Amino acid sequence: MNSAVDAVAGQTVYRGQTSGNVDVWRGIRYATPPTGDLRWRRARPLEQESGTVDATAFGAAAPQEVNPGVPMSPDAIKSEDCLFLNVWAPAGAAGNDRRLPVMVWIHGGAYVFGAGTQPIYDGAHLASTQNIVVVTLNYRLGALGFADLGAGGSGAGGVSDxxxxxxxxxxxxxxxxxxxxxxxxxxxxxxxxxxDNVTVAGESAGGGIVTTLLTMPLARGLFHRAVAQSSPVTSVYDRARAAYVAERLTAAVGGTCGDIDSFAALDTDKVVAATMKAFTGVPAAHPGTIPFSPVVDGDLVPRHPIDVYRDGESLPIPLLIGTNRDEAALFKFMKSPLMPIAEPAIMQMFTAIATEYPEVSIPTAERVAAAYPGTKAKFWLGGRRVGERIAADMQARWGSFIRDGDPNSGLDSPASTWPTFTTDRRATLAIDAHDSVVDDLDGPLREAWGDEVLGFR
Known part of the structure; x- marks a missing residue:
């Protein structure tokens, strides 16, 4: 039977539960509900509550359509009042003088799906095995979280708004x-x-938020290390593309392009429906793009992250970053519209890239193909035991990076020591049945494309 556990912050008592060797607090509100006059506005801090706050049940997830590829709890509810977070800590950590490292997890889902309450993101195991505090959070999704309704249109919003x-x-x-x-x-x-020891981490869209945070002046001092898994780092768009998406949203509900105020007043279900029409329609019309992403607004995101990284002006924070090999195959499995696989769509995508980057010489298909090593027709997997060992090793590496910034210190005898990446060596850890360090892992492919980082703006 779970017992109550309290975390006392000023005049607020957060009452959670002890479950085995972990204490957990669920559904903690971290911002003023983004409803009413605060709809389509940035988050406002929550005034500190006094008294006892029940933190035993998850808060609502952001409004979204059901997606079998992003499973939610059977009892999950969805609401625009969704700004909640959850905390897992080793039992007895609250009230203890010793302070543990913190990981804040930002979920993925193409900026339109997901929640910090998904069962896959339960932080109990990581908190107990790595002796850290795990935080997961919800953020607004789709149009409600990423649409730039002020980027264009004839409504009262206008560009200045x-x-x-x-x-x-x-x-x-x-x-x-x-x-x-x-x-x-x-x-x-x-x-x-x-x-003073907070690591922000995320995967896919969550990884994109992480790599964007690293270029935002207002994020300075809020975290001390970062983990970006499969980050779509180039998918950050300018105001012109944001205006196009806003027009698609209004058209999706039968409005006149630019009729922003009428769209903004729609109920939640209609906004979600418009979000999904844009989610499928935008990449169909412009292969390789996504409708929702962070926007370079000259304010919260002053410059495109790629430009900030190229100029060496990102936050000086250790970053662990990587991808899964052939991970885009997941989009085909999920029947996602985000990745073009038909030849005409692929040609349309590269033609558009060439238009946006006229100064860049697009390599020939033969040169790019030559950069990819040949692969066998069959892939032999190592079975469940190998997968479990890889998972344990990754958790140990990530845990030690979260604790002290060194992904090697958590393994008793690592098969491969993961060195810091430098432009001279470009050392990369290839995680497999047997880990190995490979210098310049994608060197031929990188050289085929040249120095320019390509992506739609």
């Missing part, structure tokens, strides 16, 4: 994450976490 303080504010979802990180900085010590 998309900056902070306007009627329609840009990058609402990014502001959600920033607000959650500020909550962690101010409050996590009550749960046994160290506010």
């Amino acid at each position: 998309s900056a902070a303080g306007g009627r329609y504010e840009t990058n609402a979802a990014l502001s959600d994450v920033l607000t959650a990180l500020r909550w962690v900085a101010d409050t996590i010590d009550a749960f046994g976490g160290d506010p």
Whole structure:
């Protein structure tokens, strides 16, 4: 039977539950509900509550359509009032003088699906085995989180209204994450976490948020290390593309292109329906693009992240970053519209890239094909035991990076020592049945494409 456990922060008592060797607090509100006048606005900090807060049940997930590829709990509810987070800590950490490292997890889902409450993101195992505090969070999704309604249109919003303080504010979802990180900085010590040792981590869209945060001045000081798994780092768009998506949203509900105010007043279900029409329609019309992503607004995101990284001006924070081999195959399995696989769509995508980058010489198909090594027709997997060992090793590496910034210190006798990446060596850890360090893993492919980082703006 679960017993109650309290975390005391000022005048607030967060009452969670002890479950085995882990304490867990669920459904903690970290921002003012983004409803009413705060719909389409950036997150507002929550005034500190006094008294006891029930933190035994998950809060609502952001509104979204059901997606079998992004399984939710059977009892999951969805609401625009969705800005909640959850905390897992080793039992007894709250109230203990010793402060533990913190990992804040940002879920993926193409910026339109997912929640920090998905069963796959249960933080109990990681908290107990790695002796860390795990935080998961919800952020607004789809149009409600990423649409830039002030980027264009004839409504009362207008271009000027998309900056902070306007009627329609840009990058609402990014502001959600920033607000959650500020909550962690101010409050996590009550749960046994160290506010001076916070790692922000995410996968897919969550990884994209991580790599964007690393280029945002307002994120400075809120975290100290970062993990970006399968980050779509180039999928950050300018105001012109954001205006196009806003027009698609209004057209999706039968409105006139630019009729932003009418769209903004729609009920939740209609906004979600328009989100899904844009989710399928935008990449169909413009292969290789996605409808929702962070927007370069000159404010919260002052410059495109790729430009910031190229100029060496990102936050000086250790970053663990990587991808899965052939991970785009997942889109085919999920019947996702995001990845073009038909030859005409692929040609359309590269033609559009060539138009956006006229100064770049696109390599010939033969040169790119030659950069890919030949593969056998069959792939022999190592079975469940190998998978379990790889998972355990990855958790140990990630855990040690979260604790002290060294992904090698958590393994008693690592098969391969993972060195820091440098432009001279480009050392990369290839995680497999037997880990190995490979210098310049994708060297031929990188050389085929040249120095320019290509992506739609």
